[in-house]
Amino acid sequence: KEYGITPLFIFQGVAPGPQHSMFANRMDQQMDMAWNHLARGEKSLAQKCFAVSTSRINGDFVYFIFHHLRHRGYECIQAPYFAGAQLAHFAEQGVVQTIFGPPGLLLYGVKSVVIMLNFGQQHFDWVDLDSVLSKWQLSWDEFVDACMLAGTEYCLTYPYLNLRDFQPAQARFNFDAAVYIIKQSPLINWMQAFPTDDMKNDHVDGYCICKVLVQNSPVYHLSDVSIRPLGATSKTPSAAVPEVPADFSSIMGSKLPPSLYYLMLHGIISHKLPQALAKGEWTDKSQPLVDTNEFRTLLRDLEDYRKVALGLIAQYLHPSFQTKQILCKAYWEHNSIRQALSTDPKLPEGARVIQPEITKGLRWKISGSAVKKEMQRQGVTKVDFKFCLNWHAYEFENDGPLLRGINLVGPCTFDSDLHSLSALVHFMLLEKLDFISPEDGNATVLSDLLKETPANLTEPCLTALELMKFGRLDGEPFETAQPEKPFPEDVKYPVAANLSQPERDAKCGKLLLCRVMSLVPMKLRHV
Numbered sequence: 001k002e003y004g005i006t007p008l009f010i011f012q013g014v015a016p017g018p019q020h021s022m023f024a025n026r027m028d029q030q031m032d033m034a035w036n037h038l039a040r041g042e043k044s045l046a047q048k049c050f051a052v053s054t055s056r057i058n059g060d061f062v063y064f065i066f067h068h069l070r071h072r073g074y075e076c077i078q079a080p081y082f083a084g085a086q087l088a089h090f091a092e093q094g095v096v097q098t099i100f101g102p103p104g105l106l107l108y109g110v111k112s113v114v115i116m117l118n119f120g121q122q123h124f125d126w127v128d129l130d131s132v133l134s135k136w137q138l139s140w141d142e143f144v145d146a147c148m149l150a151g152t153e154y155c156l157t158y159p160y161l162n163l164r165d166f167q168p169a170q171a172r173f174n175f176d177a178a179v180y181i182i183k184q185s186p187l188i189n190w191m192q193a194f195p196t197d198d199m200k201n202d203h204v205d206g207y208c209i210c211k212v213l214v215q216n217s218p219v220y221h222l223s224d225v226s227i228r229p230l231g232a233t234s235k236t237p238s239a240a241v242p243e244v245p246a247d248f249s250s251i252m253g254s255k256l257p258p259s260l261y262y263l264m265l266h267g268i269i270s271h272k273l274p275q276a277l278a279k280g281e282w283t284d285k286s287q288p289l290v291d292t293n294e295f296r297t298l299l300r301d302l303e304d305y306r307k308v309a310l311g312l313i314a315q316y317l318h319p320s321f322q323t324k325q326i327l328c329k330a331y332w333e334h335n336s337i338r339q340a341l342s343t344d345p346k347l348p349e350g351a352r353v354i355q356p357e358i359t360k361g362l363r364w365k366i367s368g369s370a371v372k373k374e375m376q377r378q379g380v381t382k383v384d385f386k387f388c389l390n391w392h393a394y395e396f397e398n399d400g401p402l403l404r405g406i407n408l409v410g411p412c413t414f415d416s417d418l419h420s421l422s423a424l425v426h427f428m429l430l431e432k433l434d435f436i437s438p439e440d441g442n443a444t445v446l447s448d449l450l451k452e453t454p455a456n457l458t459e460p461c462l463t464a465l466e467l468m469k470f471g472r473l474d475g476e477p478f479e480t481a482q483p484e485k486p487f488p489e490d491v492k493y494p495v496a497a498n499l500s501q502p503e504r505d506a507k508c509g510k511l512l513l514c515r516v517m518s519l520v521p522m523k524l525r526h527v
Contacts, residue, residue, distance in 0.1 A: 003119065006075075008096055010086050011066050013079040013264055014275040016154070016213070016251055031289070032488045039490040050289070058286045063270045070267065077220075078267050081252065084108045085217035085230045093222055103127045107147055107214050108230070109140075136179045144214060145187040148207050150178040155206030158190065159199070209251055216244050218252065220265060227261050250341075253278030257317060273313055277321050280342035282306060282354070284330040290487070291332070292478040299330055300352070301470045307357035308432050314356035321356070328352040332481065362406045362431055362441050366424045368415035370401070375419070383422040385430070386458045389451035392427070392436060396443050406441040433466065460519040475512030 034049030070076050079086035088108035090096045099105060100114045106129050116125040133143055151157030161177050181190065187207070194200035216229040229244050249255070256278055263269045276282045288295050314322045327342040328351075336348040347353065371383065374391045395402035412428070414420040430436045435447040446465060453461045467473035477494045480486050487493040494507050 009076045010083045011078045012083045013081050013271045035488040036490040066267045078264050080220055080227050080261050082217045086219045089219045142182050146178040146182040148210050150175055154210040156203055276326050281327045287331045291481040293481050294478050303354050307354050310356035311358040315358045326354050363408050363410050364412040364424055364427050366414040366420045368417045368420045371419045371423050383419050386455045388426040389447055403441050463519050475508030
């Protein structure tokens with residue numbers, strides 16, 4: 001803002017999961033090295049290994065950043081699908097003058113991309129599409145094909161590019177090799193030169209999917225306020241507009257209703273639930289810093305929450321979404337499961353499938369005047385879990401209007417103000433977690449316990465109670481997820497069977513305290 005720049009932040013929306021996991025073994029090695037360096041006090045080396053092996057910027061953190069920026073007054077939009085395609089459309093329509101991001105945005109037809117800004121030295125680096133095409137003497141379509149041959153998260157690197165003739169003892173991939181072979185012959189010709197049919201099918205499917213995503217990724221169109229494919233990105237004047245394939249839904253999933261896209265665009269709902277309902281799959285692709293048996297079990301336990309969350313949305317959608325089979329995929333599962341579709345007639349053994357869980361809920365009626373009156377009674381200025389629990393307890397003891405008719409059939413209602421909506425959402429969550437009885441709306445032992453906690457610790461305590469329901473909050477040392485891959489030796493992580501009783505008591509007590517304290521949110525330093 002000091003330099004007169006008005007930023008518009010575009011966040012990723014629904015996107016098909018990657019078709020393969022590249023360099024997984026190399027990342028595991030880097031992770032082990034990072035922990036060993038840290039155990040020896042070599043923090044700088046450990047940080048470098050962590051940086052190349054994993055990213056702590058997961059989807060939940062990105063969603064937090066979205067709302068943090070909005071709270072600070074910045075314009076933010078969650079794209080319905082790919083952020084790159086949405087940026088390309090906004091640039092074409094003149095909504096934005098300049099795009100900042102990775103050079104891969106050129107694939108969507110963006111004319112130029114700023115890849116680095118240095119305000120201190122007052123300079124920036126940028127990549128110009130026409131200059132790139134001129135340097136390599138490529139047409140637009142040849143450039144896209146060369147990028148696909150080099151490999152993306154949706155298509156494998158063309159196998160012959162890994163030969164020593166093309167990559168002579170270099171640590172980094174040589175993109176010039178992909179440019180060289182695409183200038184020799186069109187992509188379709190290179191697709192015939194595979195040693196086996198299985199390898200050919202794997203690569204061809206990936207290239208087709210990638211090409212479709214580049215050309216036809218759905219975006220929010222400003223002209224008619226609709227969600228539809230981006231359209232032609234070919235820079236050849238005579239080129240025809242590429243048709244959307246008939247099986248487009250097998251890649252992107254079912255089209256969602258406009259109301260759900262609206263909620264996504266404004267960040268009211270993250271893309272995870274709509275993506276699961278559209279695509280029929282829920283993917284946990286982020287591997288933790290330490291892969292443990294307990295972490296994997298916890299992800300399976302989360303299926304109960306996910307079914308309820310999906311049901312809360314699906315109950316307002318077409319019946320086809322309400323009975324949707326959703327295949328759960330995790331980073332550790334066999335490739336046959338990660339490549340399967342929920343619609344396959346026979347799923348691989350061990351595949352986990354869930355459906356939206358739609359149940360009759362309590363009929364909450366929240367009025368703005370009642371919320372305001374209760375806030376004055378409690379002497380608080382915000383609606384949170386503690387406020388709702390105390391309000392519910394007061395109404396329960398005095399047979400107040402909040403609980404009258406709560407068992408009647410009908411939708412929940414609330415006044416059109418922020419506090420009323422917030423109170424409704426908090427009450428619905430407490431009901432779904434059984435802190436308020438879903439049968440009659442009465443208080444429970446857990447709700448009585450939770451309302452006595454300090455306001456700043458109510459949410460962490462709620463999380464602790466939920467973990468305890470599944471037996472996931474204790475002081476026992478974690479077990480490695482794979483017996484053949486023990487924890488890094490230099491870390492000297494305790495093994496319960498090797499500890500004496502006094503050592504076990506001391507170690508388990510310390511671990512329990514650490515895990516409990518990790519649930520308390522930390523304050524961000526103001527910069």
